[in-house]
Amino acid sequence: IQLTQSPSLLSASVGDRVTLSCKGSQNINNYLAWYQQKLGEAPKLLIYKTNSLQTGIPSRFSGSGSGTDYTLTISSLHSEDLATYYCYQYNNGWTFGGGTKLELK
């Protein structure tokens, strides 16, 4: 299964509502997770099974979707959210999307 993330680069301001997209080449059956990676750090799990928030992750992060189309939403962008975000499917093997880099406008 191939994952396509859009946009590849997103410019936003602190306080903005931000939406990142991930599209699978076939049905993912909600086995979709999201990771955040800051520069020089390992990825961090944010969301699993489409919309389950990992322990310790702020509630401004949320996930949704079904079938082939999934979304990560940050309800109000904080400066510490600037990072690259990867979607990841585990319905059929394990595949990462190409990433969306979130930068300050």
Add this chain to the structure above:
Amino acid sequence: EVKLQQSGDELVRPGASVKMSCKASGYTFTDYAMHWVKQSPGQGLEWIGTIIPLIDTTSYNQKFKGKATLTADKSSNTAYMELSRLTSEDSAVYYCAREQLYVMDAWGQGASVTVSS
């Protein structure tokens, strides 16, 4: 606290092999599979493969078959990945990551491999 401590950065010659380690602590090593992930400079994440330490079963991304070999030592709670016949294309940061319910929920700090003569 779950912790995955990876071995240090490596500088290796083309054609050589390198073996890196990932020592687990804070959980029962044999209860979870361990994945390995590659991140080339400025690029995204690629799944290399996974090992189930309890039964020494491995699964590989087709792209890395023959390149990567995954092993685990239950006595020391350590997973290993060996990369063979290294080329410049293998220069990257490599991560180990624990799997919980098919999701990689804890990651090592990463180990950089630079292939250069």
